[in-house]
Amino acid sequence: MKKALAMLLVLVSAALAVYAGGSEEDLSKWPSKPIHIINQSAAGSGPDLFIRQMQPVLQKELGTSLVLESKEGSGGKLACDYVWNSNPDGYTILAHSSPLTTVTQISKDCEYSIKDMKHIASIDATPYAVIVRADSPIKSVADLIEYCKTNNASNANSGIGGAMFLQSRIMADALGIDYAEVPYNGGQPCTLAVMNGDVTFTVTSFDVVMNNNQVRALCILADERVAAIPDVPTIVEEGYTFPFLTMRRGLLAPAETPDEIVQKLVDAFEVALNDPSFTDYAAANGINLDLIFGEEYQALDAQIYDEIMQFVDYL
Amino acid sequence: MEGIIGGLFSSVLPVNLLYMFIGTFAGIIIGALPGLGATTGIALLIPLTYGMEPVHALLLAAGIYQGAMYGGSITSVLLGIPGTPTNTATCFDGFPMSQKGQSKEALGASLTASAIGGFFSCIALMFLTPLMSKIVLYFGAPEQFMMAMVGLGVIAASSHESLSKGLLVGFLGLVIATIGGDPMTGYDRFTFGIMYLDDGIDFMIIAVGIFGFSQAIAMAEEAQSISGDTKLRGRLMDGVKACFTHWKITLRCSFLGVLLGVTPGAGGSVAAMLAYSTTQATEKDKDTFGTGNIKGVIAPEAANNATIGSAIIPTLAFGIPGSATSAVLMGLLMIHNIVPGPRLFLDAGSTLYTFFWGLVWTCFAIVIIGLPLLRFFAKVTVVPYQILVPSIVILCALGTYSVRGYMFDVLLMFAFGILGYYLKKAHYPMVCFILGLILGPTVESNLWRSLIIYGDLSFIWTRPITLALAILLAAVIIIPIVKPHFAKKKGEEK
The missing domain is CATH 3.40.190.10 (Periplasmic binding protein-like II)
Incomplete structure (x- = not known):
């Protein structure tokens, strides 16, 4: 009897632990709770560090705290799926790393497209x-x-x-x-x-x-040399040209996110990305900043998607 | 040299020591919580360090790194749940010691071994960085393949009870390691269309299940506290002394850790596992390993902390982190505009040497902070099972959830717990399982890479390091099989 009870204890606590996992809160005045930024790579990787660097300014601008989460796996697809399927309330946004996420979406026959997501800000073009x-x-x-x-x-x-x-x-x-x-x-x-x-x-x-x-x-x-290593020629100068994939890190929100919320996010990131605390960091570490916001970023990302689509046979 | 002395003086400034102690304390707690480790700890620290002097930020990080690497062993010893992946090997003997009421002794030993291992590693970082960074340049795919093969060869020595049982679970470990995308072709293997399995199963999920959850089942079955009817005996100091009585093991495993920390394809978990299994294989009382032998606590704990300093070496020399933790550490450096690479020692010399010395002092800090904490923690083993069992289950679930944030992983952990419960009941050597599991991917992908690059197996004998490792592998397999026969003959002669 004692054993059976003890076993029950294991089961109940296991069930409780599982149950505690989910539960969503209703959306009221935005932002009234912490914003989760979902990263497809591990803590300490490029996009993660960018956001940590901006975190104090962003938190001040948005008036709420940021929670950075890493959801690694499946070439960025798991993180992307998570954000795509989350409530479009602006509390869950994706740290997007192009072309990685885009290439994975195409090669894994994803049922939705990154093109449809609300684009907030592009940080760099490496x-x-x-x-x-x-x-x-x-x-x-x-x-x-x-x-x-x-x-x-x-x-x-x-x-x-x-x-x-x-x-x-x-x-x-x-x-x-x-x-x-x-x-x-x-x-x-x-x-x-x-x-x-x-x-x-x-x-x-x-x-x-x-x-x-x-x-x-x-x-x-690339078509142009980069400022951080000005002595290295481009392949175009050497007489070859072909489609170039540029690493571009940015932030996206689920497709249905209301425009007012997206705009608030765009404004906050615009301030944070232009703040000396971020620009100094970028300069010291040779980060090639390329700040593009909102719909302009969305158009560019869609263009990149279509460009990669041409090479679908390689994947 | 000037930098080293300057760093020494600056590192002992009271304010700097304060930061170190705060970091170490936080690190021990972070490490002791399953699922959180040094990597998460330093990542969380990053945004808090703006406006802070770079030196202070780095010293906090030094404390967290050293503290977390040690702190994980507290949970390993007391609850049998690895606090971080690197403390998995400590569960083998640390937890059985707790069950025998010797938790204080085990905690004292893991604390001292960690401090000694960490100390040697930080000394190596300070003085041998230029030399040791060369290892990175000589360790290509063929060398990494052979090194991991030697590790798998140790299965032969570790399955002293029954070779067939050892090989069987070793093979099971290898099979589970194949789950996920094929490293070469990218095709999914054994994922059954479940996307969460695309990258394989995180080691922490398996370790927490196999060690932690299975323990909770066993505890509920026995319906008694961890140490059962036996009274808490022994003192922390007995464990501290044991590290010096067995100084050969402490030193050998520290050096192994220092070396494996800088070697690509190894790292803290591999170092701890190899330290444990080689110690078990070479000690006379090898049959008592797994039942609460203090040497089985000293070996992995010396080795994993010994990877701390050396894992930073490639990060500083080339800007290529040797471990996930040193990757975040590099992020912290970069945020404070200290850019790793060849110019680092010129540009940021004094800050850097203060950090190095800070790492050295944190080895002492874990002892100073650890000893009073442990006296208190050791009592967990007498907590009634009605309280402890649910706590362990929840701790296991939280720990696995925090790895990637998926409920699927938690369910998987429960499944592995049930598997582990039956495997342990049937006396399968879990050491062999873990060896197969952590070395499988290294063996497979590096063998493939070598074959693609060299076209055939010629890389085994045409490359000196690979050849030396191949000879070592042969020795590791043959000696445990031949030795009993020689021992018998000797006995007859007498």
């Missing part, structure tokens, strides 16, 4: 660059093409069907090169793979060369 080891004999795009013809070249990507993988394939087609595709778990391991000599090159966000003297950028995959 172009990709071709990265090789510092002591690599490859000094230019021409060298890379030559090397790939005569050697067993290899390329590190952050996962098959991911953004780095897609950008590499688009580039390989344009340059007419061939190499072994080696997938790693995420972007940073790809830089490590270049450093320890596993692979010949990787295509990753340019800022990895900013504080690492073991790797070198061959060229930037």
